[in-house]
C-alpha cells in the first residue's frame with residue numbers, strides 16, 4: 651500500500667515578522683502534534699543538514715549552506731527525502747513538516763520543489779504557504795523589498811502579527827491593514843494572530859490543513875472581494891478573471907504562455923477553476939513561476955452554469971493587458987473562409 655503523503659507548510663515572512671517566535675513555541679510547548687522543522691538560517695555556522703531531535707520529540711533540520719530559496723534547493727529535497735526515510739525506518743516520528751525559510755527568501759523555488767521534484771512528491775504534499783505579516787513594519791517592508799512582496803504574493807494564508815503593538819501604537823488601523831493586505835492577495839485568507847499568546851487550537855486552525863495547492867480544492871476569496879491591490883499595496887497585484895462561457899483550451903494555453911513569457915518569475919501564483927470546451931469536468935489550474943499544472947476535477951452537473959475563474963498574483967502586473975489576453979480565449983475562433 652502506498653504510504654499517505656505527509657503535509658508540508660512553508661512558514662514565510664519578512665525579517666522580524668515572528669517566524670522564530672512561532673517555531674520556538676511549536677518546538678518547546680506541549681501540544682500533542684509531531685512536527686519536523688526545516689530551518690534555513692542563512693549564514694549561521696552549523697553542520698550542514700544537521701539533524702537534531704529536540705527534547706519534546708520534535709525533529710529539526712538546519713540547512714545552513716545558503717538560502718533555501720536558491721542554492722540549497724537540492725538540499726531541501728535531500729533533507730525531505732532523508733526525513734521520510736528515517737520516518738519509514740521508525741527512527742523519528744512526525745506527521746507534518748514546517749519549512750522556515752530566511753526572512754529574505756522568495757518562497758517560489760521552495761513551492762516549485764513540491765510541484766517538480768518527483769521523489770519529494772511521492773512522499774509529501776504542500777499544504778500551504780503561510781506568510782507572517784508584521785502589523786507595524788509590514789507595509790514598509792512591502793514598499794522596499796521585492797522578497798516581502800513575493801512572500802505576500804505566494805500566501806495561501808496571511809497571519810498579521812504584532813497586532814498587540816498595532817492596537818497600542820496605531821489604534822483603529824487593524825481593519826485598514828487587513829483590507830489592504832486582502833486586496834493585494836485576493837486568494838489568501840487574512841487574519842490576525844498573536845504569535846506569543848494564541849492557544850494551540852487557534853494556531854493550528856490558522857496554520858494547518860489549508861490545502862492551498864491541492865487540485866481538488868481551489869478556494870477563492872468571497873464574491874465581491876476587490877481584485878485591485880495596486881493602489882494600496884506596493885508591488886503586489888491580484889488580477890481576477892471570470893468568464894461565463896466555456897474557454898477554448900488551445901487559446902487559453904496560448905494566453906497563459908503569453909502571460910508567462912511577459913512576467914516569468916514575477917508571476918507568483920495562478921489559481922483557477924475553468925470550464926473548457928469539450929471537457930465534462932472542471933479543470934483546476936495551479937501555477938507557480940512559469941510552472942503551470944492543470945488537472946481535471948469534478949464533473950459539471952447538469953444545468954450548472956459553467957463559469958471559469960482564474961486569479962493571477964504577481965509583481966506589477968498590467969491588469970488590463972492580462973484580462974484582454976485571457977478574454978481572447980473565450981471567443982470562438984475566427985471562421986475560415988474556404989478558398990482563402
Ligand SMILES: Nc1nc2c(ncn2[C@@H]2O[C@H](COP(=O)(O)OP(=O)(O)OP(=O)(O)O)[C@@H](O)[C@H]2O)c(=O)[nH]1
Nearest residue numbers: 664665666667668669670671753811812844845846
Ligand atoms: N509584541 C509582539 N512582538 C512579537 C510578536 N511576534 C514576534 N514578536 C517579536 O518580534 C521580534 C522578531 O520576532 P522573530 O520571531 O525573531 O521574527 P523572525 O520572523 O523569525 O525574524 P528573522 O529571523 O529575522 O527572519 C522578537 O523580538 C519577537 O519577540 C507579537 O505578536 N507581538
